[in-house]
C-alpha cells in the first residue's frame with residue numbers, strides 16, 4: 001500500500017559539491033518493500049515468496065502483482081490474525097504448519113523466502129530463526145531464507161536490496177582463479193541477454209547475474225569477482241558482496257546511451273579491453289540508440305521536470321533526461337542519497353541541480369506547485385491529486401516494471417516520459 005509516514009519534521013538545505021541538497025524528514029508517500037515481490041517472483045523462477053503479514057499486506061501483493069485464475073502464483077501471505085498479534089497463539093507453530101503444507105503442495109519450489117512485514121516486525125516474530133529451523137527440516141530440497149519487506153522506514157525498491165542481500169551468504173565461493181563479472185540487480189531477461197552478447201563481443205567474462213533466473217544456478221563470489229551494479233538501490237547487497245571480497249566497478253548506471261557506454265567501459269577497463277575493440281563493438285549500438293532518441297528529444301527538450309523521491313532511480317534518470325534529452329531539472333528527489341554509488345552520476349548532473357533527500361511531502365508539494373513543471377515523476381499516491389490539479393505525471397513504479405536499461409531500451413525509456421505529455425496535449429487540444 002502507499003504509506004503516508006510521519007517522522008519528526010526536520011529540514012535543511014546545504015550546498016554540496018556543485019549541487020544544492022535539501023534534506024527533509026516528515027511525512028513520506030511511498031510503497032513498502034513488499035512491492036519488490038512483484039518483479040522478483042518473475043525473475044527467480046523457482047522461488048516462492050511467503051509474506052508473513054496482515055490482510056493489508058495480502059491485498060497489496062494481490063492487487064500489485066495481479067492474480068491469474070487457475071495459475072498457481074509463487075507468492076502468498078500467511079495472514080496474522082488478531083490473536084497472533086495479541087500474542088495469544090504461537091505464531092511459529094502456525095508458520096511451520098503453513099510452510100510444510102506449502103512445500104508438500106508445491107514440489108517445484110526450490111527457494112522459499114519468508115518475507116517480514118510491519119505486523120511481523122511489530123510483534124518481533126523472529127523470521128531468521130524460523131528460516132533456520134525450517135531449512136533444517138527441508139534442506140537440501142528447499143532452501144529457506146528470510147528478509148524484511150516492511151514499510152517501516154523503507155521505500156519500495158529496498159525490498160529487492162533486502163532480498164538479494166539475504167542471498168549473498170548462501171552464494172558459493174569462487175573456485176577458479178580467473179576474474180568473473182557479476183551483474184547485480186534484477187534486469188528483464190531480454191536486457192540480460194543483450195548485455196551477455198555485448199560482454200561476449202568485448203571478450204569480458206565469465207558473466208553471472210544476481211539474482212539468477214533459477215535459484216539452483218546461484219553465481220559464485222570471491223576476491224576475484226568484479227561486480228557492476230545494474231540498479232542504484234542495492235546498498236546492503238553491495239556491502240555484503242564486498243564483505244565476501246568482491247570489488248565494485250565504479251560506474252554510472254546503464255540508463256541511456258551515455259550511461260550504458262560508461263557502465264560497459266568500466267568492465268572493459270577492468271578486463272583491459274582495447275579501446276579500438278570497445279569502439280568497434282559499441283559504436284553501432286550507440287548510433288542506433290541515438291537515432292531512436294532523436295524524435296523524443298524533439299518532444300522533451302526544454303520541458304521542465306520535477307522528480308519526487310520514490311524508486312531511487314531518480315538521479316540516474318535525471319542525468320539521462322538532462323544530458324540526452326535536454327530536459328530542465330527543477331528538483332531531483334531521492335529517498336536516500338548513496339554518495340559512493342552515485343558519485344559518477346552526481347558529477348554528470350548539471351551544476352547547481354537542486355537535489356532533495358528524504359521527504360516532507362507537504363513542503364515538497366508546495367515547491368512543486370509553485371514551480372508548475374511540465375512533468376512530475378512520483379508515486380501513485382501523489383499522481384492522481386496532481387493530475388486533478390492539471391499537472392502531468394509519470395508513475396515512478398512503471399520505471400521499475402519496464403525494461404529500461406541498455407542501448408536498445410534507451411528510446412523506450414525516453415518514450416515513458418514523452419507519453420504523458422503527448423496524452424495531455426491531446427486532452428487539451
Ligand code: SF4
Nearest residue numbers: 001032057117118151
Ligand atoms: S508491510 Fe506494512 S506497509 Fe507493507 S502492506 Fe504490510 S502493513 Fe502495509
